Amino acid sequence: MAVKKAVKKKATAAKSPAKSKAKATAKKTAPKPDDLGYTSFTPYKMKKGEEYMNPKQVEHFRAILNGWKQQLMNKVDETVHHMQDEAANFPDPNDRASQESEFAMELRTRDRERKLIKKIDESLAALDNDEYGYCAHCGVEVGIRRLEARPTADQCIDCKTLNEIREKQYGK
Numbered sequence: 001m002a003v004k005k006a007v008k009k010k011a012t013a014a015k016s017p018a019k020s021k022a023k024a025t026a027k028k029t030a031p032k033p034d035d036l037g038y039t040s041f042t043p044y045k046m047k048k049g050e051e052y053m054n055p056k057q058v059e060h061f062r063a064i065l066n067g068w069k070q071q072l073m074n075k076v077d078e079t080v081h082h083m084q085d086e087a088a089n090f091p092d093p094n095d096r097a098s099q100e101s102e103f104a105m106e107l108r109t110r111d112r113e114r115k116l117i118k119k120i121d122e123s124l125a126a127l128d129n130d131e132y133g134y135c136a137h138c139g140v141e142v143g144i145r146r147l148e149a150r151p152t153a154d155q156c157i158d159c160k161t162l163n164e165i166r167e168k169q170y171g172k
Contacts, residue, residue: 041067044144052141053133062127064151069120072113079110119152126154135159 044060083103090096126132133142135156142156155163 041148043148046144052144053130057144058127058132061132061147061151062124064148065120065124065127068151069117069124072117072120075113076110079106082106116152123152123154 041060041064044057083106086099088099090099123132133147134140135142136154137159138156140156142153146153146157153160
């Protein structure tokens with residue numbers, strides 16, 4: 001009797017990983033927007049036959065871009081306050097060097113975010129000019145899912161891939 005239970009448990013255990021693996025594969029999702037640095041949103045659900053970059057989609061992306069920009073601007077304010085509050089003249093050179101290193105890293109991060117804010121502003125301007133969502137090189141649709149993954153994308157996946165290959169080959 002104990003042998004039958006052990007065999008039954010073994011058989012059940014052997015089936016479980018396959019089921020859980022199948023479920024895990026089925027539940028695989030895109031990275032959360034918060035992980036990418038911008039505010040969370042509900043993915044846009046396209047309806048069959050819906051026109052690309054219609055007013056609903058434009059407002060969807062405008063909300064994403066404005067939310068992301070606001071989040072970055074809040075970080076800038078936090079950095080200014082942090083640097084003012086934490087600025088101290090340490091007598092120990094090691095402590096001073098550590099603080100300067102921390103501030104330098106924070107300023108580099110904010111500089112990257114400043115450049116990102118500029119790209120967000122360019123994307124918002126493209127939304128206003130009805131140019132958002134179309135590849136800057138070939139003019140095809142960039143795609144809703146790609147724009148949700150990277151709202152500042154201005155190239156379709158094919159053009160972006162070709163540019164990356166060129167950069168790799170020519171070192172630009």
